[in-house]
């Protein structure tokens with residue numbers, strides 16, 4: 533899959549693409565990331581990419597024209613067109629279901645906003661999807677783009693060291709969309725706190741039963757909405773329900 537990122541700060545992506553899971557996905561080409569510096573498509577001595585808002589008010593607005601030129605260049609360079617995604621607080625909030633859809637697709641063109649945002653006429657003419665990272669305001673769309681790329685990268689086959697590990701992560705449908713269970717490693721006792729004996733039992737079925745109960749308990753406590761969704765989808769067994777009713 534190929535993601536083209538339009539940004540005023542391509543240098544922000546260098547450390548992200550050269551470390552850990554994202555590096556592996558990037559280097560193998562499973563997640564092909566191309567960076568486009570919007571300023572290269574601006575005109576004039578000052579290479580302006582923004583201007584004051586009509587109607588007054590604080591801040592600057594990203595100009596439609598350099599964006600349109602950059603987007604045309606990106607589209608001309610891509611074999612497949614791909615949707616244009618603008619990161620914005622207006623958009624639908626990114627979640628696991630969306631990440632799964634993007635990770636099974638052919639990629640997209642990601643537009644990172646800056647300043648007060650993008651001239652609305654460019655959005656109306658060219659943007660297919662608006663995507664939000666949550667109900668807060670970032671200084672730019674770059675962190676949101678990296679969040680999407682990271683989440684997509686770790687779902688690609690062979691990118692994680694342990695192939696099955698993302699299957700056990702929070703929100704995964706394979707585990708009924710529940711939160712992940714707690715994890716422990718050596719030593720068996722740390723500052724007087726012991727590892728739960730089930731995990732030291734060496735008994736696979738007992739360990740799995742403990743993990744399931746921990747997932748249920750954590751999810752019921754922190755995200756009851758996910759329990760309700762799993763129940764509605766018929767994903768909770770009678771023993772799950774019995775455990776939950778005893779909490």
Ligand SMILES: C[S@@+](CC[C@H](N)C(=O)[O-])C[C@H]1O[C@@H](n2cnc3c(N)ncnc32)[C@H](O)[C@@H]1O
Nearest residue numbers: 619620645648649664665669670671672673676
């Ligand atoms: C300072 S913000 C603009 C905020 C905008 N004036 C508003 O109040 O909704 C600059 C850019 O950061 C990005 N951004 C800010 N918050 C975001 C969020 N929650 N999710 C995704 N992108 C965000 C967008 O690309 C936005 O154009």
